[in-house]
Amino acid sequence: MDTADIVETPVRRRCGSEDVHRRLLNESLNYRLNRAAIENLAFAFATGQEQPSRAEVVTVPVVVHVVFGADEQNVSDEQIDSQIAVLNEDFRATNADVANVPPVWQGLVADARLEFRRASVDPQGNPTDGVTRRRTDVLSFSDDEAVKFTARGGADAWPADRYLNVWVCRLGGGLLGYAQFPGGPPATDGVVITHTGFGTTGTAAAPFNLGRTTTHEIGHWLNLFHIGGDDGTGCSGTDFVSDTPNQAGQNFGTPSFPSVTCNNGPDGDMFVNYMDYTDDAAMFMFTHGQILRVEACLAGPRQGLITAAGSPPPDSAPANSAPANSAPANSAPANRAPADAAPVGGE
């Protein structure tokens, strides 16, 4: 849940504190209402009441906010691009290791038809390389959202309806990354990744050096839950996806197939799914049911990204105009002209 849910009861009335209290309560209420609407739409897609209507691959403009307290945390452009390359495989199911999906689940492997590219136009309409860099005095950040605010030692978000915000920093407590579900406050919308779990080169360190932390967190950002159901190790939790097996908790490391829990034999837990907790080298797939939730997310709370990505680039490269299923992944040249964020006048 977001920090808007954290409401500390004021111990005594102070100037301003009532206002803060009311604001947090209101934000929390808004969040709950947003989440209900988002889940209702996901349910409509899951049950066939609504059908995905998106014809084309959507390219998501990405801004990477590098917030570094030491030079080594100032990840290189190469490390950033190595991460984006991973996303462009994982969200098109063109990752080489998809071949390692056990045969029983090969038919469930889904292409999310999402691609990612560093933004080339900033919120003011100026050219950008899609990366902001800021030195900070903060030794390590936590999941308290400070990295998302310039005033707290981090970097302010770009408008969340047009960009995927990715913060790269040093996270404390051993945390690899965290995300925010759609429907939360725009100022904190996006994903946060510790620099040693980001990309495939530079400071990325095994066993989290294949870029899958970012794939996992973007899964949350697109409204996917953990396939273990977020009920600890119980069997009654759900990820609201029909084609992922019911499983107990999350898996870790590199399990061997099959790993049976919750009477889900003979095939067992789908620990090869990006929304499990296995090592980078052990997760390779989203399912069709998960991508239905992503479609609902793109039709609902994140539809602004389709608009942002949909304005034709000046040189009208045809890569996105072919039918989705015939367009080869990553076919666009790296220097293709921008199709992303149109100028906006600020939030």
Next chain:
Amino acid sequence: MAEISPDLFRRWYRSFEEDTDDQAVYRPADFPFPPSRAPRPGFELRPGGAYVEYAAGPVDGAVASPGRWEPGEGDAVRVRAGAASRLLHIVAHDDQVLRIRR
């Protein structure tokens, strides 16, 4: 414990790997924990009596439950978050480690 040390006013993360049969071990954020997709549970004591308990959340950050702490008897601190109340028996601490009786 009539007063608690300022060393304790921080967020403590559970360091399971260092637990013993009779002690739960906690470390501050900058301890070199092995990286994990799952957030480590923990808690935070703040000056003035505010307390926050952290548990694993659905988007990999911790879910925070606000509460209150107050001094208990001897080495104990009573903490409350939501409907739960428990006594933390602090065996040892400095600014790098906190050991609580299990």
